[in-house]
Amino acid sequence: MHHRTAAWTAALLSVPLLAVAAPAGAAPPSGPGTQELATGLVSPLAMSVARDGTVYVSEQFAGRLTAVSPRGATRTVAEGPVSGVDATGRGTLTVTLSAPPEDETQEAVGAVARVDARGRLVTIGSTLDHEVATNPDAGQVYGFVDAGADCLADTELVGVGAPYPGIVESNPYAVLVHGGDRVVADAAGNSIVRVRPNGTVRTVAVLPPVEVEFTEEVRQGLLAQVPPGELPPDLFEPCVGLTIRAEPVPTDVELGPDGMYYVSSLPGFPEAPGTGGVYRVDPRTGSATRLHDGLTGAVDLAVDSSGAVYVAELFAGQVTRIAPDGSRTSVPVDSPGAVEVDRHGAVYVTTGVFAETGGSLLRWGAWPGA
Numbered sequence: 001m002h003h004r005t006a007a008w009t010a011a012l013l014s015v016p017l018l019a020v021a022a023p024a025g026a027a028p029p030s031g032p033g034t035q036e037l038a039t040g041l042v043s044p045l046a047m048s049v050a051r052d053g054t055v056y057v058s059e060q061f062a063g064r065l066t067a068v069s070p071r072g073a074t075r076t077v078a079e080g081p082v083s084g085v086d087a088t089g090r091g092t093l094t095v096t097l098s099a100p101p102e103d104e105t106q107e108a109v110g111a112v113a114r115v116d117a118r119g120r121l122v123t124i125g126s127t128l129d130h131e132v133a134t135n136p137d138a139g140q141v142y143g144f145v146d147a148g149a150d151c152l153a154d155t156e157l158v159g160v161g162a163p164y165p166g167i168v169e170s171n172p173y174a175v176l177v178h179g180g181d182r183v184v185a186d187a188a189g190n191s192i193v194r195v196r197p198n199g200t201v202r203t204v205a206v207l208p209p210v211e212v213e214f215t216e217e218v219r220q221g222l223l224a225q226v227p228p229g230e231l232p233p234d235l236f237e238p239c240v241g242l243t244i245r246a247e248p249v250p251t252d253v254e255l256g257p258d259g260m261y262y263v264s265s266l267p268g269f270p271e272a273p274g275t276g277g278v279y280r281v282d283p284r285t286g287s288a289t290r291l292h293d294g295l296t297g298a299v300d301l302a303v304d305s306s307g308a309v310y311v312a313e314l315f316a317g318q319v320t321r322i323a324p325d326g327s328r329t330s331v332p333v334d335s336p337g338a339v340e341v342d343r344h345g346a347v348y349v350t351t352g353v354f355a356e357t358g359g360s361l362l363r364w365g366a367w368p369g370a
Contacts, residue, residue, distance in 0.1 A: 033365030044350035089177035110170030137166030150238035329369035
């Protein structure tokens, strides 16, 4: 979802630190009111529920957008590097296009498109062009705060952690149709941007860096992600006790009943457990308030009519409901990729993002954690 530097550094970070917290074999509840609408889905990391009950699922690693009927029939709607999807606009099906580069010499695709009647992807606007032209988070600095020479030497060794300003890159990970515009959570740009029907793109908000205490536990978690002997055992020891500013990495944007945007966030390096959160963004002023903390791998969210927020915590293996009063209940799910709530209060969840046999689409008639 966000920038990696040297190729072997990617090996260190390709499985996030927070993955160690994922419970093995977590299974969602079953019983009355639970339906498994589809199985065999490949990396179902995004979805949207249309008013007629059709669920559109982005199978990102398979490069296709799949429609699942209320009775569970599936069909391929479009093919391509589809990332986010929103089917809530009248007569429109909107997607974002986000393909990771195969090597460091290639640029990612960063665009918003509509799906026409023939399944063709018709570009509306380019978040990548907007990023190149404006780089919304250029004024922010990420990395270790007040690092000494020894800590900086370790960051040089692995290519991550040294202070750096926001760079030019775009990954339009999720999209919301609002008032005829497309509102995009740009995971690489660390921003929320609005794409007008004429293709004009403007920045709505830039999320602030997430300040993380770099503890010995975090350091050990990083080392555990690579085979023994590939990194010095004392790597980052001089950095322990410092604060690191992580990139916020917005992963979804939804409209709340109060007219505000709600944004899930999965912070970048060091990707420590519990550092994810939910922001409330004022679409008029762009102010971003961190509303909820303590989430792990927050890759998607939904907001119901009461203002309750549902978060898919991919690496924690659960979906969490945060009530308007702040109380929380969680339901175990095998690597959930997306969560949605329809106008009747039913909850939809995609599961098994990492499953070798493919993931599933579940429908709960009511929140099972009540």
